[in-house]
Structures are given as C-alpha cells and as structure tokens.
Amino acid sequence: MALDTVAIAQANPDTNQPFAELGLKGDEYARIKEILGRRPTSSELAMYSVMWSEHCSYKSSKVHLKQFGEKAVKTDALLVGIGENAGVVDVGQGYAVTFKIESHNHPSFIEPYQGAATGIGGIVRDILTMGARPIAVMDPLRFGPADAPDTRRVLPGIIAGVGGYGNCLGLPNIGGEVVFDETYIGNPLVNALCVGVMKHSDIKLAKAAGAGNLVVLYGAKTGGDGIGGVSVLASETFDATGPAKRPAVQVGDPFVEKVLIECSLEIFAEDLVVGIQDLGGAGLSCATSELASGGSGGMKVELDRVPLRDATLSPEEILMSESQERMCAIVEPKHIERFLEICKKWDVTVTVIGEVTDGERLEITWHGELIVDVPPRTVAHEGPVYNRPLAKPKYVDRVNAEVVNVPRPETAAQIKETVLKLAQPQTWQINLGLHLNMIVMFREIPFNHSQMILEWCVLTRKQIWELQSQPMPTLIGHI
Amino acid sequence: MKVGVVTFPGTLDDRDAARAATHAGTTAVSLWHNDADLKSVDAVILPGGFSYGDYLRCGAISRFAPVMEKIIDAANGGMPLLGICNGFQVLCEAHLLPGALTRNHELHFLCRDQKLEITNNQTAWTSSYKVGQEIVIPLKNGEGSFQCDDATLAALEGEGRIVARYVGENPNGSRNKIAGITNERGNVVGLMPHPEHAIDPLTGPTADGLAFFTSVLNAMVK
Numbered sequence: 001m002a003l004d005t006v007a008i009a010q011a012n013p014d015t016n017q018p019f020a021e022l023g024l025k026g027d028e029y030a031r032i033k034e035i036l037g038r039r040p041t042s043s044e045l046a047m048y049s050v051m052w053s054e055h056c057s058y059k060s061s062k063v064h065l066k067q068f069g070e071k072a073v074k075t076d077a078l079l080v081g082i083g084e085n086a087g088v089v090d091v092g093q094g095y096a097v098t099f100k101i102e103s104h105n106h107p108s109f110i111e112p113y114q115g116a117a118t119g120i121g122g123i124v125r126d127i128l129t130m131g132a133r134p135i136a137v138m139d140p141l142r143f144g145p146a147d148a149p150d151t152r153r154v155l156p157g158i159i160a161g162v163g164g165y166g167n168c169l170g171l172p173n174i175g176g177e178v179v180f181d182e183t184y185i186g187n188p189l190v191n192a193l194c195v196g197v198m199k200h201s202d203i204k205l206a207k208a209a210g211a212g213n214l215v216v217l218y219g220a221k222t223g224g225d226g227i228g229g230v231s232v233l234a235s236e237t238f239d240a241t242g243p244a245k246r247p248a249v250q251v252g253d254p255f256v257e258k259v260l261i262e263c264s265l266e267i268f269a270e271d272l273v274v275g276i277q278d279l280g281g282a283g284l285s286c287a288t289s290e291l292a293s294g295g296s297g298g299m300k301v302e303l304d305r306v307p308l309r310d311a312t313l314s315p316e317e318i319l320m321s322e323s324q325e326r327m328c329a330i331v332e333p334k335h336i337e338r339f340l341e342i343c344k345k346w347d348v349t350v351t352v353i354g355e356v357t358d359g360e361r362l363e364i365t366w367h368g369e370l371i372v373d374v375p376p377r378t379v380a381h382e383g384p385v386y387n388r389p390l391a392k393p394k395y396v397d398r399v400n401a402e403v404v405n406v407p408r409p410e411t412a413a414q415i416k417e418t419v420l421k422l423a424q425p426q427t428w429q430i431n432l433g434l435h436l437n438m439i440v441m442f443r444e445i446p447f448n449h450s451q452m453i454l455e456w457c458v459l460t461r462k463q464i465w466e467l468q469s470q471p472m473p474t475l476i477g478h479i
Numbered sequence: 480m481k482v483g484v485v486t487f488p489g490t491l492d493d494r495d496a497a498r499a500a501t502h503a504g505t506t507a508v509s510l511w512h513n514d515a516d517l518k519s520v521d522a523v524i525l526p527g528g529f530s531y532g533d534y535l536r537c538g539a540i541s542r543f544a545p546v547m548e549k550i551i552d553a554a555n556g557g558m559p560l561l562g563i564c565n566g567f568q569v570l571c572e573a574h575l576l577p578g579a580l581t582r583n584h585e586l587h588f589l590c591r592d593q594k595l596e597i598t599n600n601q602t603a604w605t606s607s608y609k610v611g612q613e614i615v616i617p618l619k620n621g622e623g624s625f626q627c628d629d630a631t632l633a634a635l636e637g638e639g640r641i642v643a644r645y646v647g648e649n650p651n652g653s654r655n656k657i658a659g660i661t662n663e664r665g666n667v668v669g670l671m672p673h674p675e676h677a678i679d680p681l682t683g684p685t686a687d688g689l690a691f692f693t694s695v696l697n698a699m700v701k
Binding site for chain 2: 163164167168170172254255256258259345346347
C-alpha cells in the first residue's frame, strides 16, 4: 500500500476508506472528517478506529462508569482518582498503595495462555506506570461448567498463563475467585488485579508537559502481534453478526517485563521522567494521544524511529501494534543521558521518537512525510459516547431472592462442607441454571486446598449427575 | 563482614536475600551480573528467580556471566557460596555442585511451606543448625527435582554431602528427597527451598531460615 499522507488526503478527499472493516460506524467516520476538516489519512483512520473502539473508549459504558468518579465519597485519602492508569490511596506514614483490576476476556478465549498472561502483564504495567513497585496479583475467574468441552479447552491455559507470567515477575498471586456457570460458555471472564506500593512523592502521571521535552520509547521492540487486537477482538462481540475475524492476540515475554520493571523503578528513583504511559491496548496510538492530551496537547513523533521486530510493518500497523512490554516516557533533555545509561545497564532498547511541542496538535511523520495531524484529545478522550437502551432483566429479582448464604470457609474441612452444601439437590434446584456456582476467596487458604476445591467441584458434579440419573459427561482432568 | 548478593536480569529474590543477610548481622553488598567485580565481599549468595529468563535450561546462561568467573574462582579458593533455587541451578550448571535440577515430577509449579531436615551442619551455611533439626521454609519452583547418576548419589550420601532433605511426601521427585547439597569442602551449598523468605515471623511462615545467614557469619568469624 502506498504511503497516505496528510497532503494526499487533502488532495484526494473522495478516496474510499475501509472504515466499516475497522469497526467504525458511518456517523463516526463522518465525525472524524468533521474534526479534521478533511478525510483522515490511513494512519489517522487506524488511530481513531482503535481508540474509538468500545475496548479503548468505553463508548457504551462510559456514562455508567463515570458515576464511580461522581458518586464516590470525597476523601483526602484518594491521591489519584478516575482517569489515570490506576487509583492511588494514602495508607499513612507517607506511603500509598495503587491497585487496579482489568479484564482480558476475549483474548483469553481465543488463545488462553497468552491472553491470560498478557492480561497480567498489562495490569502490572499500569501499576508500574503510576510509579509503584508491583507487589502482588489476584485473579477472579469465570468459566462455563467444569465439564463443558470449552472449559476444558480454556481453563488449563488460562490458569497456566496467569501463574506463569506472574511467577516470572516474582509476584505472588494472593487470591482469586473461580465460578463455573453456563453463562460463561464461550465467554470466560479473566480478570487480573495488581497492587503496588510507593511513597506519595513517587506518583507519576500520564502527561506530556513542557515544550522541548523528549518522547522516549523503551522496552520491547514493536512487532506485528496484536495488530487490531483491540478493536477487532474486543469490540464487535456486542453485535457479532459478520464473519469471524482473524485472531490477533498479543504474545507476552515476562522476562522482558521484569527487566522493564527494575529499569523503570531505577529511572523513577532518580526522578528522570515528567510523565509516563505504558503501551497496551492500541499501542502507540493510545500512548502518544493520551500523553499529549494529558499535557498541553502538542507532540511531534518520528514514527520511522520506532525499533521494529519486523521491518516490513507499515506505519498504520506500527501505530496499532499491541506488542507487549513497552513504555513511553516524557524526559527533560537534561536527564536524557542518564535515562539512556540506565536503559543500557538493563539491556533495554530505548529510542527518542519525538518531542513535546507548544502547539495543540499531535503530528506524526514517516521518513519526513506528515501522516498524522490531529488534536490529540479527539483521539484519546472525545470519542463517541452512546446512551444505549436499558432494561432490567426479569431474572434479577428472582436470582437475588435465591442467594444461598454460607459463611466464608477458611479451613479444609469448612471448604469441603461448603462445597457439598452448595451441591445438594435442593440447592441445585434453587440454583437452576447455575450448574455449580461456588465462590471461594483463596486468601488465607494454602495452595493445596485450592487444588482440592477444584477436585471436589468435579466430584460433586459427578454426584449431582448420578443423583439426577443422567449420563455422565466427560470430566476435565487434573487442573 | 560483607555478603554479596548477585542480581542477574530476571533475578527475583535478591532483595529478600539482602534483607536476610542484613538481618543476620552482615552487610549486604549488591553484585551486578555484568561486572566482573566481587567488591571484596567475604561470601556470595546467588538468589532465586529466572536469570536471563531461563528460556534455555535453568541457569545455563547465567554461569557464563562476567561476575560468575570471579565467583567460581573465589569458591574454588574456599569462599562461602550459597545458591538458592535458581542459584542452586546456576551452581550445578557451573559444575560447582554435581547433578541437575529438572521439572518437578508432577510437572506443576509448587509453592508451599516445606518441612526439611538438616542433615549436615559442617558447612559454611548450616553450622548454626543441629543435625536432625527440622525446619519449615517456603518451597516455590517448577524445576526443583534433584537428579544425578547412581555413582554421584552414592558419593553424596557416603561423604555426608546432603545438607537438607524433604520431610514427609517427596514434593518434586528429587532423588533421596534431596533438598540441598554441598561440595567436598563444605563452602558451596545449593538449596532448592528459600531460607531468605523465612527470617522473621512478620514476613515468613517461621524464622527457621535465618540460621543459614548467621551460620556464614560464624564461619567467617572463626
């Protein structure tokens, strides 16, 4: 594909663009043209499509989620609230904790191990980005029934992905939940939580302030993984009537992440950054537009300077790539030498890719040609917002009335008793439609017990089927 | 008295190892994998983690790190050297200790508080224990199954070079329930479980691991 520049876009206003294939609606595409006063270049179209996807812009859920900010009790203990990479809460003596939970559902359904692993990787980078040392992870999970074939396909990989990535970072998994229910067949929920600790003075924000400051990309090189993963994978499932889209799951490397954590903490300790953002969903499109929006708005980026794993990647693909284990920092010129030194010590690839300007536009060039020229807020924050129709499902009141309250089990004997109680025929009837709904907080429960619980799930399931004199489906093995 | 703690890229337990050394009354000194400089330390700890990612055999790359040349020379000269978990794997790869650590026999990562029996208190790292003493410290690894040929096993047993054994069920399929071994001289010890995570009741299941670090202080004061 020939390079599409701003000049070409201006000269050729009527070029057909595949906005629908990129997940944009007709009116959204029209709005982009209105914002720019011309058709977008293909790179701009890539950025808007990925940043305006449900996954990145929360265009359907934003109106509801913002209530968390509006209705929260005002308190001095909340040092950083909604809008940044993660919230920060004062815990006294000059210390603060930051934590965040995020789902990585559809990628984990497509490719269980990498989907879950990069879910952990992404949430850990969010915590790191706040300036904190990540200290622990948790993983609330939802699967289809324990004996459903798709559960057998996804569960082992998801468990191994969460465990494998976290272990390589040295982060203990301090708790989680597991629920098996028909609702989650074909749509497992994989939530990853990370908690970090820092001093108040260590808090970092995603903003590109100060004209002349440098935009620095460091961490893994950019590859072809996860291109379009955000918009293509995560968004269209709300009304998936079209053909199945090609999977585009990112692949993680926990070793690179561990080195990135230590390198970043050393950089933070010497106070070398003005602002910082990790690269996750929507990659450079997200990081550059959010950093620029967080500052005065002006930023110039030379995209051809981005180190690549695959030299054939086009600028559109580089902007959309979701290669993992990358960070973008804003660094004052006087600190850049020391910044590069620390990266060199940790063998971390680092490149100055641009600078903050005193303008209000994000300008991205490719070998000197201008390919993106946008107001960054329109990409990062001023995407479409929808008020979708609301209706309370009929079953909600019924299910709420049928909750079985059991005390939280803490010993092996109590866990066994709880599992058996939940699996009794009368409970089974009450939980009609919920094959075996069990939530156990793993905190304070030794590892071996959690394995026992999973084994008991299978056992009690067997007992249920025997009770109901139905044929026994194949069971999942040792998990 | 200075105890060096090596950080390779991918090392995870260097901070806890340094804390344990400090807690025992020694001065912890950070050693960097890429600097062939022991900073005149009196003993060295190779901590746990995934050095260089361990995408090849565990410890296979680390043994070639610039700092390892100096460590191997010093250990051959009698310097106390403790390898914990990944550190034990590095010691085997560096041929400072015999045998190898392979995947746990059930092929799962294990993380639990493990009971051990100290079976040799004549090493630089175990002199503060009594022979037969039972301790509980964390075990957390995927490749902790100690394997060696029959002749090596016979030599280790015959020469009393098994430092600690797992008590109760064999957690990972290690031959003769071996949790840790030493070299002929007793200055180099490799241990799969983690004493540095059990040095005080606040952060560990017990404080049973602290004696590894006080032992080395005693060894050097003598």
